[in-house]
Amino acid sequence: MLLAAPAVVPVVLVLGVSLTAALGQSLGLMPFIGKPSLSLRGWSGAAAELATSVGASAYIATASTAVALVVGFVLAAYVLAAPRPGRVVAALSAATIPVPHLIGAGSMGLLLSDSGFLDRVLGLPDGFPALVGSPWWSAVIIEYAWKESAFVALVVIGSMSRSMTGMCDSAATLGATAWQRIIHVVLPLSVPALAVSGLIVFVYTLGSYETAWLLGPISPEPLSVRAVRLFGSVDLAARPEAMATALVSVAVGGAAILGGVAVLRARRDLR
Amino acid sequence: MNRSSGPSPRRRTVCVLSAVAALALGSCAGEPPAAPTYASFEDVRADADGQVVDLWMYGGDDQGNAYVDDILAPAAAEEGVTLRRVPIVDTLDAVNRILSERQAGRTDGSVDLVWVNGANFSTGQQADAWRCGWIDLLPNMQFTDPGDPLLLDDFGTPVNGCEMPWHKAQFTFFYNSATLTDPPTTLEGILQWAAENPGRFTYPAPPDFTGSVFLREVLLSVAGGAEAVPLDYSAEAFDALAPDALQALDRLAPSLWREGATYPRDEQALTTLFADGEVDIAMTYGPATLTDLVGSGALPASTRVLTLDEGTVGNASFLAIPANASDPAGAMVVADLALSPAQQAAKADPRTWGQFPVLDTDRLDADQRARFAELPASPVVPGYDELSRNAHSELSAQWVPALDEAWRQEVAAAR
Numbered sequence: 114m115l116l117a118a119p120a121v122v123p124v125v126l127v128l129g130v131s132l133t134a135a136l137g138q139s140l141g142l143m144p145f146i147g148k149p150s151l152s153l154r155g156w157s158g159a160a161a162e163l164a165t166s167v168g169a170s171a172y173i174a175t176a177s178t179a180v181a182l183v184v185g186f187v188l189a190a191y192v193l194a195a196p197r198p199g200r201v202v203a204a205l206s207a208a209t210i211p212v213p214h215l216i217g218a219g220s221m222g223l224l225l226s227d228s229g230f231l232d233r234v235l236g237l238p239d240g241f242p243a244l245v246g247s248p249w250w251s252a253v254i255i256e257y258a259w260k261e262s263a264f265v266a267l268v269v270i271g272s273m274s275r276s277m278t279g280m281c282d283s284a285a286t287l288g289a290t291a292w293q294r295i296i297h298v299v300l301p302l303s304v305p306a307l308a309v310s311g312l313i314v315f316v317y318t319l320g321s322y323e324t325a326w327l328l329g330p331i332s333p334e335p336l337s338v339r340a341v342r343l344f345g346s347v348d349l350a351a352r353p354e355a356m357a358t359a360l361v362s363v364a365v366g367g368a369a370i371l372g373g374v375a376v377l378r379a380r381r382d383l384r
Numbered sequence: 385m386n387r388s389s390g391p392s393p394r395r396r397t398v399c400v401l402s403a404v405a406a407l408a409l410g411s412c413a414g415e416p417p418a419a420p421t422y423a424s425f426e427d428v429r430a431d432a433d434g435q436v437v438d439l440w441m442y443g444g445d446d447q448g449n450a451y452v453d454d455i456l457a458p459a460a461a462e463e464g465v466t467l468r469r470v471p472i473v474d475t476l477d478a479v480n481r482i483l484s485e486r487q488a489g490r491t492d493g494s495v496d497l498v499w500v501n502g503a504n505f506s507t508g509q510q511a512d513a514w515r516c517g518w519i520d521l522l523p524n525m526q527f528t529d530p531g532d533p534l535l536l537d538d539f540g541t542p543v544n545g546c547e548m549p550w551h552k553a554q555f556t557f558f559y560n561s562a563t564l565t566d567p568p569t570t571l572e573g574i575l576q577w578a579a580e581n582p583g584r585f586t587y588p589a590p591p592d593f594t595g596s597v598f599l600r601e602v603l604l605s606v607a608g609g610a611e612a613v614p615l616d617y618s619a620e621a622f623d624a625l626a627p628d629a630l631q632a633l634d635r636l637a638p639s640l641w642r643e644g645a646t647y648p649r650d651e652q653a654l655t656t657l658f659a660d661g662e663v664d665i666a667m668t669y670g671p672a673t674l675t676d677l678v679g680s681g682a683l684p685a686s687t688r689v690l691t692l693d694e695g696t697v698g699n700a701s702f703l704a705i706p707a708n709a710s711d712p713a714g715a716m717v718v719a720d721l722a723l724s725p726a727q728q729a730a731k732a733d734p735r736t737w738g739q740f741p742v743l744d745t746d747r748l749d750a751d752q753r754a755r756f757a758e759l760p761a762s763p764v765v766p767g768y769d770e771l772s773r774n775a776h777s778e779l780s781a782q783w784v785p786a787l788d789e790a791w792r793q794e795v796a797a798a799r
Contacts, residue, residue, distance in 0.1 A: 145483050145511045228660040246646040330646035331589040332796040342591065345476045347503040348785040349483075349510050 132363065139356035145349050155353025162339070163361060170335040170362065173250050174319040177257035182311050184258060185265025186303060190295045192270055193277050203270065209263035214256070218324040221245075221256045225328075245328050252328040257321075261314045265307065272306040305377075312373040316366045336362040419491065419712060425521045425720070428713045433464040435714030439703075440478035441499035443471020444652070447676050451737040455730055459721055465714040470495075475504045482513050482706045493708035497715040500547060500704045501593070502539025506781035508704065509541055515705040516546040518716055524723040527752075529744035533777060534700045540615055540780020547702035548719045551731065551739035554771040555597050555696040556671040562686035564664045569693050571605040574665060575632065579639045584664045586641035586648060586657070589796060590788040594651035594669055599787050600779055601697060603629040609694060610776035617782035626787060630794045637795060647796070659683050665690065669699075671771065672738035675762040689765055695774025700742055729755040734762040 137143040141152040156163075188206055192199035224230045225244040231237065244251040277299065284294045322337040329335070334342065336358055343355035422428045437460070443449060452469045460467040472478055478498045485493045500508070508514050519525055528535060528549060535549045536542065557574065559567050568577045578585035588595030604610050606629040614621050637644025641663055648654040651668060658666035659682060668674070677683040703722060705715045721727060725748055728741040745753055761767065 143487075145487065227657075227662060243642060246642065248645060327649070331649070332646075332792065345474065345480075346591065346785060347476070347507045347781065349507060351785070 132360070135356045135360055139353050139360055141353050145352070152353070155355075155357040158354060163358060165333045166336045166339045166358065167361060167365060169250075169333045170319050170337070170365065173253055173257070173325060173329075173335055174315050176250070176254045177261065177318045178311050178315040180254060180258035181261035181265050181314050182307055184262035185310070186269060186300070186307060188262060188266035189269035189303065190299045192266070193273075193299060194281065194291055194294060196278075203266075206263040206266050209260060210267065212260070214260060214321060215323045215327075217260050218256050218327045221252055221259075221324075222327055225252050225255070246330045248330055250325075250329050253325050256324050256328060257314075257318045261318070265310045265314065268310040269303045269306045273302050277302060308373070308377060312370065315373075316369055319366050319369065320362055336365070419515065419707060419709070422518075422521060422713065422716075425523055425716075428521060428716050429463075431713035432711075432717040435711040436466040436468060437496045437711050437714040437718050438468050438470050438494060439497045439499070439715075439718065440470045440472055440475075440481075440495050442475055443469075443473070445670070445673060447673065447737045448739075451731055455736065456718070456722060456727060459727065460718050463717050463721060465717050467718055475500055476507070479504050479507050479513070482508065482708065483511055486511070486513060486708055491708050492710040493706050494710070495706050496709040496711045497718060498704050498706065499550065499701065501701050502541065502699060502778060503593075503781050503784050505538050505547055505702065505704060506541040508706075509546065513707055514546040515707045515709065515712060516544060518705060518712075519545045519548045519719075521716065522548065522720040522723060524720050524725075527723070527725060527743045527747045529747070532742075532744070534698065535742065537777065538699070538702060539778045539784070540617075540782070543702070547704035548723060549700045549742040550703050550722060551728075552698065552700045552742055552768065552772075553669050553740065554671060554698045554768070554775060555601065555667065555669050556674075556765075556771060557665055557667045557690040557692070557696075558658075558671075558674060558687055559665045559690050560658070560661070560684055560686050561688045562684065563661070567665075567688075567690050569691075571601055571692055571694065574690075575602070575605075575636055577665075579636055581664070582639045583641055583643075585639075586644075586654065586663055587667065588650050588654050589647035590791050591785075592650040594654070594667060595647070596784055596788055597669055597697060598667060599629070599633075599791055600783065602633060603779075603783075603787065604697075604776070605694070606632050613779065615777065615780055617780050617786065622783070622786055626790055630790055633791070634795050634798055637798075644795075655683070671765045672734070672740070674764050675734040675738050678764045687764060689771070691766070691771065691773065693774070695772070695776060697778055698772050698775040699778050725752040725755065729759065732756065733759050734765070735760070738762060738765065740768040 134143065139155045141155065142149045188202060192203045222229070222245055226232075227243060227245070229245075232241075242251070244255070246252075280298050280302075281294050284298050289297070320337060322341055325335045326338050326341070329338070340355050340358040340362065343351045343358060346352075346355070420431070422431070439452065441448070441452070449469065449471065452467070457467040457469070470478075475498065478495055479500075482493060482495050482498075485495075498504075505514070525548070534552060538547065561567075568574045574585070587598045590596040590599050603625060604613050607613050607625050613625055640647075641657065648657055654663070654666050655668070655677070657663045661684075671689065674683070674687065674689070678685060678687050703719045705712050705719070709715055722731075723742070725743060728743050729752075731737050731739050732741050741756065745756060748756075765771070
């Protein structure tokens with residue numbers, strides 16, 4: 114445990130201080146103006162809106178994670194099953210990873226907005242659904258899925274490329290088709306990597322701000338967007354609500370991690 | 385865990401917790417010591433020599449950035465002050481920085497000067513974050529009209545010598561004369577036109593600054609004019625006047641761009657929609673930028689300014705010095721310089737920035753007046769006199785969050 118101290122202590126301190134400060138501010142104990150006084154207004158004042166925001170955040174995170182897992186797995190399976198053309202695909206998806214989400218979101222906006230690049234090049238019909246600012250958060254989910262699928266693929270490929278090749282070869286020798294190799298060999302072996310990377314993607318997209326802000330509709334607001342908006346309100350009295358919103362986001366993320374880890378522990382076969 | 389070499393786990397937990405608590409509490413303890421005060425501008429000048437002033441300002445306006453970097457900063461260097469421009473996305477970032485540094489007890493604040501608007505000024509005033517009483521020291525204040533209401537109140541917050549006027553602005557609608565040949569001439573007319581031409585109009589979602597102004601303009605228009613709404617906020621006035629305006633916008637929503645299901649995020653997003661030909665009317669509180677946008681081809685050449693019969697809201701924007709600025713004297717020298725007739729005239733040139741001056745031309749001498757008279761007219765934006773005809777003042781700052789929040793709940797969340 115002492116060995117881990119250099120890594121653990123800073124994290125605990127930084128997280129501890131910021132969470133304590135956020136909690137204090139959300140309860141009115143650290144106001145910019147006036148005397149500190151304990152109040153639950155930041156939490157209960159707009160409970161219904163907070164609940165809506167939790168719903169919006171959970172929807173975006175769930176949908177993005179699901180799409181990212183499917184696309185990421187397909188990418189990984191292709192790279193593993195077809196090593197030579199797979200190298201190109203692997204390089205392309207690896208190139209996605211260092212692109213910052215803000216740049217990705219900006220590019221998605223330019224590509225997918227009503228008079229964006231796609232529309233100008235393809236001349237999309239009038240009935241084509243609006244993706245940016247759509248009530249289904251389409252552009253947001255596409256951006257997350259695009260970026261995070263590369264991450265999922267990287268984790269899956271990295272976790273098993275060595276053991277996999279031999280098994281795939283054996284299965285092929287025994288007459289398994291490519292599809293059978295993917296479903297019966299690659300998928301079961303990928304589940305632990307998929308589960309862990311899915312958990313990371315879920316928690317990341319839950320707390321992430323810029324993509325949802327740039328590409329999402331004005332209302333309803335996910336937790337992160339609501340927290341930043343309230344934190345930036347000209348009315349200093351909105352700060353406790355901003356902090357409460359941020360803490361709810363932390364709590365949902367924490368619950369997801371605890372739940373996910375518990376499931377992984379219970380299903381030892383997944384580890 | 386190696387039990388023999390360290391304290392017990394419980395004691396260690398207590399240690400960590402108390403360290404966390406000490407850091408958290410320490411951050412808000414202690415009153416900042418008093419900043420230096422000055423009796424005369426000579427003292428200020430003497431103290432300012434060699435100081436480095438960090439001017440925090442919205443960085444999204446290329447002409448504004450170029451003016452500060454290429455014209456104001458060299459002039460400041462001649463006065464012995466180094467001027468550094470710190471670009472920010474939102475003025476509130478600067479205010480947040482000041483407030484956080486004050487909360488942490490820092491007296492050598494990293495912000496020396498802020499280009500501030502009314503709402504953020506009021507936020508800082510709530511927390512006593514601005515240095516006050518310094519603008520009386522500035523020699524160039526003699527060229528402003530002490531009775532000019534735009535310079536006395538900023539969004540209903542009395543200026544009280546806590547910020548120095550920098551330029552005047554007028555809320556302005558503009559339209560594409562190629563697609564809209566017979567533009568409306570009142571705000572009521574604009575809303576009616578929007579209802580008759582579905583999908584061709586929208587406004588930025590409050591709390592965006594511009595969207596928020598539009599909301600207040602609709603409040604005034606629906607109430608029957610600027611006189612019908614008291615400048616000072618009260619819950620009674622809000623309850624009496626706001627519902628009608630919000631209902632009008634809610635009724636209008638299905639006729640807006642995207643059937644009002646969503647709104648452009650900010651003024652830039654609306655301007656992009658306008659440039660892409662998705663809407664025919666757009667709006668800005670900074671008409672000065674239009675000349676450059678049309679000139680560079682970012683906006684169509686057929687862009688025209690739409691002046692309203694009943695006038696629009698006008699204000700002044702200011703430079704403020706935080707109470708904990710580390711170089712307040714240098715900041716005052718820069719502020720005074722920015723107010724000088726030469727700088728105000730340079731800044732008013734549409735080819736430079738086109739910001740309307742805050743000086744009273746009657747107080748200038750003939751040479752100084754000539755500088756302003758010689759400025760070329762913008763091909764797009766009419767002069768300040770025409771833009772500000774029938775102008776009214778801003779409602780007090782408390783109206784802003786109240787209306788924005790009501791709009792969010794009753795208009796944005798309703799569909």
